[in-house]
Amino acid sequence: MRLLLANPNTSQNVTDLIASVAMQYASPGTQIIAVTAKSGVPYIATRADAAVGCLSTLELMAEHATGCDVAVVAAFGDPGLGGARELLSIPVIGLAEAAMLTACMLGRNFSVVTFSAALVPWYRECVEYNGLASRFSGIHHVEGGFADISTVRHEKQELLVQLCDRAVREDGADVIILGGAPLAGLATEIGGKVSVPLVDGVGAAVRQAETLFALHPVKARAGSYKQPDAKQITGASAALASLFTDRT
Amino acid sequence: MRLLLANPNTSQNVTDLIASVAMQYASPGTQIIAVTAKSGVPYIATRADAAVGCLSTLELMAEHATGCDVAVVAAFGDPGLGGARELLSIPVIGLAEAAMLTACMLGRNFSVVTFSAALVPWYRECVEYNGLASRFSGIHHVEGGFADISTVRHEKQELLVQLCDRAVREDGADVIILGGAPLAGLATEIGGKVSVPLVDGVGAAVRQAETLFALHPVKARAGSYKQPDAKQITGASAALASLFTDRT
Amino acid sequence: MRLLLANPNTSQNVTDLIASVAMQYASPGTQIIAVTAKSGVPYIATRADAAVGCLSTLELMAEHATGCDVAVVAAFGDPGLGGARELLSIPVIGLAEAAMLTACMLGRNFSVVTFSAALVPWYRECVEYNGLASRFSGIHHVEGGFADISTVRHEKQELLVQLCDRAVREDGADVIILGGAPLAGLATEIGGKVSVPLVDGVGAAVRQAETLFALHPVKARAGSYKQPDAKQITGASAALASLFTDRT
Amino acid sequence: MRLLLANPNTSQNVTDLIASVAMQYASPGTQIIAVTAKSGVPYIATRADAAVGCLSTLELMAEHATGCDVAVVAAFGDPGLGGARELLSIPVIGLAEAAMLTACMLGRNFSVVTFSAALVPWYRECVEYNGLASRFSGIHHVEGGFADISTVRHEKQELLVQLCDRAVREDGADVIILGGAPLAGLATEIGGKVSVPLVDGVGAAVRQAETLFALHPVKARAGSYKQPDAKQITGASAALASLFTDRT
Amino acid sequence: MRLLLANPNTSQNVTDLIASVAMQYASPGTQIIAVTAKSGVPYIATRADAAVGCLSTLELMAEHATGCDVAVVAAFGDPGLGGARELLSIPVIGLAEAAMLTACMLGRNFSVVTFSAALVPWYRECVEYNGLASRFSGIHHVEGGFADISTVRHEKQELLVQLCDRAVREDGADVIILGGAPLAGLATEIGGKVSVPLVDGVGAAVRQAETLFALHPVKARAGSYKQPDAKQITGASAALASLFTDRT
Amino acid sequence: MRLLLANPNTSQNVTDLIASVAMQYASPGTQIIAVTAKSGVPYIATRADAAVGCLSTLELMAEHATGCDVAVVAAFGDPGLGGARELLSIPVIGLAEAAMLTACMLGRNFSVVTFSAALVPWYRECVEYNGLASRFSGIHHVEGGFADISTVRHEKQELLVQLCDRAVREDGADVIILGGAPLAGLATEIGGKVSVPLVDGVGAAVRQAETLFALHPVKARAGSYKQPDAKQITGASAALASLFTDRT
16 A cells, blocks of 8 residues: 655655654555655644645645555645645545544543644644544643754653643543644653553554555545635646646 | 735746736725736645645745745635745745635625636535535535636626626625636626625635735734744755755 | 614613713714603513513514614613514614624624623523533623712713723633613723723614614514514503514 | 413413312322413414513512412413512422423423414523523424314324334434423323323423422522512503512 | 333332432423343443343343333433334333433533443433434543442532532533432432533433323334334344234 | 444344454454343434433443443443443443444535434434534434344345435435444445445444544543442442452
8 A cells, every 4th residue: 555645835854754653653565655845834833834735735635646545645734635635536634633533542532742833823723624523632832942843852851741630631532633744752761650541643643544545435426525626726736737637 | 905816836928817806996005916827726625636736835935925925825716825824934825715705704605606616625625624614505506617717707707797697696795706717806806796795716815915014914823824834845856855955 | 864872770870870871972964862661660681670671672662663763772681672573573683692792803702791680590591591601701790889870970980991801811801891871881981991892882883773773674574573463462552562462 | 389380361161170180290289270361362373472472471470479489480481580580589480491401301302293383483482581492302393273173183193193203213303392381291192102201391391480489599689580670660550560679 | 101211220229219300300290210230240331331231221121112102221321222112102211311312401501420431431422322422521430339229319419519519610611410320319319519401311211201102103114213024033032023023 | 353243232143243343343453352232122213212321331331341441332322331431441432423433524515325214313412412413414314113133234225225315415414424333334335335335333443432432541530430439239230240349
């Protein structure tokens, strides 16, 4: 199975991290193809960043999905997920979506712990968009800035553990999602220090992608995710234009 | 007051229509600056189209908002609205948002009537995103295609009136929103034929923009719409890059 | 445009305040007709007060709406709004409704700050009645009594600013509504001291009334706000009896 | 136990009906005091009617509650209930509230069957106000007018049975509430013809009033139903003025 | 009227307590038949306990309901209620259900106070199952263990009163439910010490059972609570097997 | 990885079917241990059946979970899931839960198609219990009875395909869940005939079980799924008693 990990951020070192963690969680036989946005922001945090990231997701999917069996929007918050799910004929899932739905199988309520205040409003909207507000118990973030996005999980590790403890104590969380692609791999490192299950977004997404593949779902020919009619698009890459325009 | 109407679609003739209807609804003293996306699709209908349109909205806002007092995302569904509201220091509203909130002052439930099946899933998500599902009574669309987006409101006028009647009869709608920028101006033309109030999205947006301006709101320095911290962005226009990067 | 401001409270000095603030927010060409309830309580705060105020609203509308283009229930909480909207052939809106829907265009969540604990339960019910609980982040009130309802906004100004700060800090509010007709005009005075946009209920209502007028909505002949069938009523003023009984 | 049945409608013959049915459902030892509004409309059906009825409820309660142990707002829709619950020191419940909460113990979903289209919007709002939308499966009404409010339950009996069957078939209703005080007593008459349990609003209210009395609840000294502070009121009956003003 | 109180716990002394309190609240003419589970746990607190208790409820109902007019699942949380309501031809209600719906007639929001942390998750699910989350303001529990389930209401009385005060102060509760069958009778003892009404679950259930009986509801022959088709069951008591299998 | 499939029904041939389908969906290296309830009903359909099945689930888990890595409640509707998740130290998931959460990654709305009317109420409650009502678009069932539970998927195949079409056409479903363990394997057989993706409950559960195992979640030591304190239980198997009582 070939799994496309499309990182709509421009940080190659975050893509490297995601790919590495993805391989740890993947089943034997799953091949990871990890790609990075050519334009946009180093790390998508706000609604504005996400608006830019949407297009990057589509561009990456258009360029790299051919030959893949399933695709993952490899940024927590899932920018461009709905559009990609419409356009592609293979299943597409998002990091946040996968993490949240997986968390629902480990407990009644999940909280999110993340590394920057800037992410909070967008993550909240993501919970609501998924219709999971009744399963959501809160979100906690590290205060202040950080030195390097690709190592923030180590730099702030102690604070992140403390925030997990706080989510358990204050929110009564049954499960905690470590939110944000740069926290990939952290669940394994701190799992023993937290008293409830942790969900790694990348781990969840890889496994859920395998799940969808195993179900061999048809591409919808009806409903809200059928492939849209052909439409002209200007200013897009040739690959993306082809996704919008070519129908066979 | 200078009001920026940013059409994230590439159809200049739809922009012309919007601008013309906007002037009919605007107060004396309101100046309309209507601009059209340079890239993207002729008419945003699906989640995929909206993902592309998000960036167009930001690009247009970045290039044209200087000197304006308020800005409108001139596409029903409001692609890029949240990001624009974060980045700009002036109030920004969306066509769908303005139409729905205005409708809530004319009745308990509103239905939406629109001209293409392709728009329905995205409009539904827009209702939910705005937290207005409990005020929403249904959506009805013209079946089949149309000849010209800029005159679809005339081509399908009879069918649109019939759909309004159906919304009244089947949904028990108190108010009907004519959904989609290409239906701008239609409310005036068919108002006498429908038994409940109609809301014109462009009319509502122009007047709501004036309302926000009249309240002279400060730019948020806290909460989820404060201006994000400066961030590098690649592959964007100079104007948009400046919006992301420059902070004074 | 003639705009009827019907204050269902008996405080003439609050009506004077509302009228004065309304004129500051109104467009040129909007004429304000402000009237005061002849019976009832000086200031509607509780459900019991509102039950009395409902009838005052209808009586005022019945007596003064003729010749007006749009009407406003000029008490936060909107007592009698639904009934007036049914009976009158012109659009009718409420102060709270207008403030809340306007706030939704300035942010994701709004909080309410008000001047008395007695108002809180009724205001909460008003939020729920409007189906906006998912957009509501909290309500804060000044503790203790006050000297004069018509100047409470100055007497308690410092405390009200502190409560706004608290709403930002504790609720994460994007916008704050200054709740209650006696706080009319306060937004202008303290806007510079609060870090998120403020909504003045009277200002919002006046502008929304103008918006509805600009849309020239038909009087509903179907749905839940069509004019009720003629019905006898006893013990009401001649004007209100006529509204219930006369149909042409 | 003395139970006050306050009918905020002016129809004495409906009060007589309610009183008669109340006595059939009451426990031995329960004394029914049934009173009729002196002003207002013969039958409250719309939001406008309810706005008038609110005050009638308070006037009736003020005049007659002394010496009673519990009070019932004897009109489906419960106009003035919240205000009465604040002001009085005895428990107060409403016909609709009692019927809906009782229905929840007989099934998962309840539908409402009533005798006039005019009642539907107000009843729907009543369901929502009580937070029971998730338990509500629909509302059905007899089309057209009727000859006499006090005998409409016999005049339309066949149609009402058909509507009950329709609620079972189309809504999947587990229970049906016969909505509206004029349908008092009908449940007993048609119970054998309908395949799910029926709830008589008057019967439910009388029994729930007895239940509250049996619990001997204290009058709230905190929360949203504590007695409001003394307040001057003009234009009200001496009894109601005393309820607003006198505190010991 | 014969009222079956089926305690799915194995604690005979709790059954004795429930029966005693039930008789205090019951109307003259109501005969209480209180029975205790032969197997299971002494006190149902968790989801696991409830899973065991479900069957005990059905077994008790099967064995003892013949000749009774109405039945009560006499454990807060109502294990097995839905199944019993399907199988039996008499009305069946639960302690928690009765307490919550009764509380809704005494105020806008209710909180729950209980004696053990272990009960909290299951009680929260019970609130949600009943669709009453919008009426629920919180739950508070005594920390730590207790000496004897049948006297925990006295052992922890002071703490329970403090938790009631906290519910009023922190939750803004209008009403408080004393949650758990072992707190039966406590409302009478501490009612004078708490500033809002208290609801005794056993008292509420007994009275609601009488209410349902008074309405003489038919056994549903449609909807989700009609009697299931006959089905073979193995490993059950003869009485329960008969309930599943015998249809006349 | 050893995966326990606990079928709380007594039908060995359904267990055989489930086990066979599970092996088709399982990854290499996953070993399936499928066990059948010794007591209860042949097929759990109603709330009453589920109340019996809860205990069977716990008994099976208690007896067979030792040495397994993850467990599945192999009946759609998930009887006893919460209790098993509390008691066991390995992850436990349910068929319905797994199917619904998986469906959420394939579309916005899912409908359920099942083979018997008796299952509908319980399945609806299961959707609500999981907090997924906003993602649920409807449920459709084959009318009438069937010959053999273990082959009903073939006997009714044509009707089931027609119901899938109806869910697409009437509900606008993006995804369809084939509900009920006896429909295991059907998705593969009819996938080509339906225009939207199908979810096989057994396939989803097996893959989700593997996902949870891959995340290596700790057993909760806090939150609502931590292991309950030791408690005596009577009338249970030695294995289940040990689960309740023994703590190390």
